[in-house]
Amino acid sequence: MAIIVQKFGGTSVANAEKIRRAARRVIERMQAGCQVVVVASARGHQTEELMRDALELHPNPPKRELDQLLSTGEQQTVSLFAMALDAMGSKAISFTGGQIRMMTDGVYSKAQIISIDSEFIRSELDKGRVVIVTGFQGIDQYGNVTTLGRGGADTSAVALAAALKAEECEIFTDVDGIYTADPGIYKKAVVLDQISYDEALEMASLGSGVMQTRAVAFAKRYDVKIRVRNIAGDNPGTIITREVPQMEGVLVSGATIQKDMAKIGMAGIPNVPGTAAMVFARLAAAKVVVHDIMQTEISPEKANLSFMVNKADLATAKQVAEELKAELRCDGLFVRDDIALVSVIGVGMRSQYGVAEKLFGALAKAEVNIDSITTSEIRISCAVDIGQVEKALEAVCLAFQLDRPARQRVAV
Amino acid sequence: MAIIVQKFGGTSVANAEKIRRAARRVIERMQAGCQVVVVASARGHQTEELMRDALELHPNPPKRELDQLLSTGEQQTVSLFAMALDAMGSKAISFTGGQIRMMTDGVYSKAQIISIDSEFIRSELDKGRVVIVTGFQGIDQYGNVTTLGRGGADTSAVALAAALKAEECEIFTDVDGIYTADPGIYKKAVVLDQISYDEALEMASLGSGVMQTRAVAFAKRYDVKIRVRNIAGDNPGTIITREVPQMEGVLVSGATIQKDMAKIGMAGIPNVPGTAAMVFARLAAAKVVVHDIMQTEISPEKANLSFMVNKADLATAKQVAEELKAELRCDGLFVRDDIALVSVIGVGMRSQYGVAEKLFGALAKAEVNIDSITTSEIRISCAVDIGQVEKALEAVCLAFQLDRPARQRVAV
Numbered sequence: 001m002a003i004i005v006q007k008f009g010g011t012s013v014a015n016a017e018k019i020r021r022a023a024r025r026v027i028e029r030m031q032a033g034c035q036v037v038v039v040a041s042a043r044g045h046q047t048e049e050l051m052r053d054a055l056e057l058h059p060n061p062p063k064r065e066l067d068q069l070l071s072t073g074e075q076q077t078v079s080l081f082a083m084a085l086d087a088m089g090s091k092a093i094s095f096t097g098g099q100i101r102m103m104t105d106g107v108y109s110k111a112q113i114i115s116i117d118s119e120f121i122r123s124e125l126d127k128g129r130v131v132i133v134t135g136f137q138g139i140d141q142y143g144n145v146t147t148l149g150r151g152g153a154d155t156s157a158v159a160l161a162a163a164l165k166a167e168e169c170e171i172f173t174d175v176d177g178i179y180t181a182d183p184g185i186y187k188k189a190v191v192l193d194q195i196s197y198d199e200a201l202e203m204a205s206l207g208s209g210v211m212q213t214r215a216v217a218f219a220k221r222y223d224v225k226i227r228v229r230n231i232a233g234d235n236p237g238t239i240i241t242r243e244v245p246q247m248e249g250v251l252v253s254g255a256t257i258q259k260d261m262a263k264i265g266m267a268g269i270p271n272v273p274g275t276a277a278m279v280f281a282r283l284a285a286a287k288v289v290v291h292d293i294m295q296t297e298i299s300p301e302k303a304n305l306s307f308m309v310n311k312a313d314l315a316t317a318k319q320v321a322e323e324l325k326a327e328l329r330c331d332g333l334f335v336r337d338d339i340a341l342v343s344v345i346g347v348g349m350r351s352q353y354g355v356a357e358k359l360f361g362a363l364a365k366a367e368v369n370i371d372s373i374t375t376s377e378i379r380i381s382c383a384v385d386i387g388q389v390e391k392a393l394e395a396v397c398l399a400f401q402l403d404r405p406a407r408q409r410v411a412v
Numbered sequence: 413m414a415i416i417v418q419k420f421g422g423t424s425v426a427n428a429e430k431i432r433r434a435a436r437r438v439i440e441r442m443q444a445g446c447q448v449v450v451v452a453s454a455r456g457h458q459t460e461e462l463m464r465d466a467l468e469l470h471p472n473p474p475k476r477e478l479d480q481l482l483s484t485g486e487q488q489t490v491s492l493f494a495m496a497l498d499a500m501g502s503k504a505i506s507f508t509g510g511q512i513r514m515m516t517d518g519v520y521s522k523a524q525i526i527s528i529d530s531e532f533i534r535s536e537l538d539k540g541r542v543v544i545v546t547g548f549q550g551i552d553q554y555g556n557v558t559t560l561g562r563g564g565a566d567t568s569a570v571a572l573a574a575a576l577k578a579e580e581c582e583i584f585t586d587v588d589g590i591y592t593a594d595p596g597i598y599k600k601a602v603v604l605d606q607i608s609y610d611e612a613l614e615m616a617s618l619g620s621g622v623m624q625t626r627a628v629a630f631a632k633r634y635d636v637k638i639r640v641r642n643i644a645g646d647n648p649g650t651i652i653t654r655e656v657p658q659m660e661g662v663l664v665s666g667a668t669i670q671k672d673m674a675k676i677g678m679a680g681i682p683n684v685p686g687t688a689a690m691v692f693a694r695l696a697a698a699k700v701v702v703h704d705i706m707q708t709e710i711s712p713e714k715a716n717l718s719f720m721v722n723k724a725d726l727a728t729a730k731q732v733a734e735e736l737k738a739e740l741r742c743d744g745l746f747v748r749d750d751i752a753l754v755s756v757i758g759v760g761m762r763s764q765y766g767v768a769e770k771l772f773g774a775l776a777k778a779e780v781n782i783d784s785i786t787t788s789e790i791r792i793s794c795a796v797d798i799g800q801v802e803k804a805l806e807a808v809c810l811a812f813q814l815d816r817p818a819r820q821r822v823a824v
Binding site for chain 2: 050053064078079086087093099
């Protein structure tokens with residue numbers, strides 16, 4: 001019998017009515033002849049509330065105790081979810097991470113999953129029960145409660161799907177799936193039928209926000225088919241799966257923008273081995289996360305180096321850069337916090353030409369100036385003036401026909 | 413090193429400020445050179461709130477899931493308590509019932525404790541840590557969470573004290589200890605220095621309310637010294653301990669009243685073996701809890717039978733009695749719901765004369781009419797008119813000098 005893992009986030013289980021709505025999703029799948037494992041998060045803003053309770057008692061709560069505290073949120077949801085199913089006539093049983101032996105390492109607040117007692121879960125499913133498991137948490141080898149950190153419930157769901165060889169891991173959200181572009185900005189954006197793990201990873205890291213990078217990476221490693229869908233309505237959502245040949249025919253799957261980035265440029269750094277290594281070691285030591293890096297030689301002795309950082313890290317990054325400027329005797333330091341990134345993503349880029357050309361052409365036609373360009377194997381990003389980024393996205397979406405599903409696009 | 417178990421109820425840990433106050437109680441004992449194990453309940457009205465959440469989803473929630481849900485309340489408290497201690501400079505670690513292997517039977521919502529991993533707790537104490545344990549909960553042999561039911565946190569504390577051979581089990585409340593009488597009614601009541609298990613059991617079952625019967629019975633079985641004391645102030649509280657010779661010198665330790673009782677009398681039941689057994693079997697089948705039973709033969713063929721029930725059970729009890737009246741062809745059925753019980757309790761009664769005489773004398777002097785009288789080895793209870801019960805208590809307290817500690821009473 002096919003096993004389906006269904007994951008419901010905090011907003012999808014925020015109150016009794018929403019828990020019942022989620023439970024109906026379970027029953028639909030049961031009626032279709034599947035065995036269902038539910039993964040649920042803490043209700044609504046409970047985790048934040050518990051965090052506030054903790055901070056009232058300790059400015060920097062011991063991580064073990066924080067995990068012990070925060071894990072109660074999901075435990076409440078799963079038992080309530082089991083009650084809802086029982087009231088609706090379905091047999092159900094709830095488990096904490098510890099009860100299903102979701103073993104993790106001992107790194108509190110960002111534990112990694114090591115193993116799951118899938119045989120135990122199977123035996124419960126075979127009793128005709130829905131198995132409801134707390135997301136976000138496990139235990140270490142000593143029985144201490146550990147939490148998986150941000151996006152942990154998605155990761156729990158994917159890990160369970162992998163361990164149980166589930167047919168699908170459904171991630172319920174409040175949007176219809178993964179869109180070709182942010183529908184809040186580009187109104188004509190459409191939901192993607194399917195997308196590859198790599199594309200979803202690029203989209204996630206560029207802030208499309210529907211899925212956490214970590215859960216997608218986990219799914220890719222264990223080949224778990226994810227379906228991102230809306231808790232409301234009938235939209236089948238977006239499937240995230242391994243790359244299949246027909247995906248190559250699609251030039252660009254989606255486009256994203258990021259407004260929270262800033263760029264630091266160091267002009268005229270010494271063009272000798274080890275300079276870049278030194279710069280990024282110093283930034284790492286200051287805990288600055290560095291995004292796209294660009295370097296160009298400008299003479300046999302000198303090079304220009306620039307990189308992107310989150311705006312939140314800009315002050316720190318700038319200070320490090322100022323120090324480095326003095327030490328390295330750079331010609332100048334340029335900081336831009338008025339830029340944004342517009343990116344296109346598509347595995348088709350690997351095998352097809354013309355994406356860059358079409359992208360730059362679209363931006364030019366829209367009179368958007370490009371500050372800088374970076375690329376990965378399946379992505380091209382352009383830094384543009386922040387005031388022009390919505391216009392840039394619109395132009396890009398139009399050029400790549402992101403207002404319609406891939407199968408309806410026409411070759412131009 | 414002496415081990416002290418300290419139990420804090422829901423009101424004593426209701427918010428951050430109260431948790432800090434409780435934590436200071438722990439630190440006092442640590443500074444006095446003790447090892448401390450804390451047992452804590454869910455904060456404030458959390459258990460009630462979770463119960464409400466459950467009832468929103470299920471009119472009669474499955475007990476396993478209810479236990480899984482309700483147990484989160486204590487888990488939150490213990491982790492927050494550990495954070496508070498850490499912030500105050502004390503090493504502390506929190507555990508759920510499952511984590512210290514508090515093994516129970518599988519009777520959800522009213523489980524019985526079978527064993528505790530005391531070696532594990534000792535090893536944590538020996539690391540210089542305060543060990544903070546969830547009250548009210550354990551796990552069964554399959555790892556399911558079980559709760560101990562009403563008064564469960566007191567029972568957890570006493571069980572831990574027994575398993576760890578603790579010097580004392582401190583139960584913190586919002587009153588100074590166990591009073592000679594309810595200070596809300598008899599203003600001059602004083603706190604008892606010490607009281608025997610049996611007296612405490614009689615007091616508890618008569619509704620003095622400070623300690624649960626079950627926890628006291630557990631303490632008696634394992635000879636655990638309990639100290640009931642106020643979370644605020646410096647009152648040393650009341651020690652509940654095994655009977656010691658000097659207790660015998662005290663005629664009466666305390667007096668109580670109970671207003672929630674009603675009396676059912678069946679006049680002229682057949683005076684043959686098995687009649688009483690039949691009556692109480694039928695009442696038990698109707699789930700009526702029966703208190704004091706009185707029976708008197710009135711002729712070779714007939715007897716009068718009466719018994720006390722809680723007012724909440726009166727309607728059911730009356731219906732059962734009506735049926736029995738017809739079946740047994742009784743002469744009459746008398747119901748009194750306008751009575752209350754006034755009782756005196758003291759282990760000294762076992763070895764000293766004159767208690768009954770003094771009691772009846774005091775009531776007579778106060779012009780309180782006695783409806784009926786029942787006794788146990790260490791208790792005498794009189795049913796009186798409900799309108800006279802406060803006056804009766806006052807008269808009794810005066811007669812037995814319950815306005816002063818036992819050591820200050822004078823022989824009269």
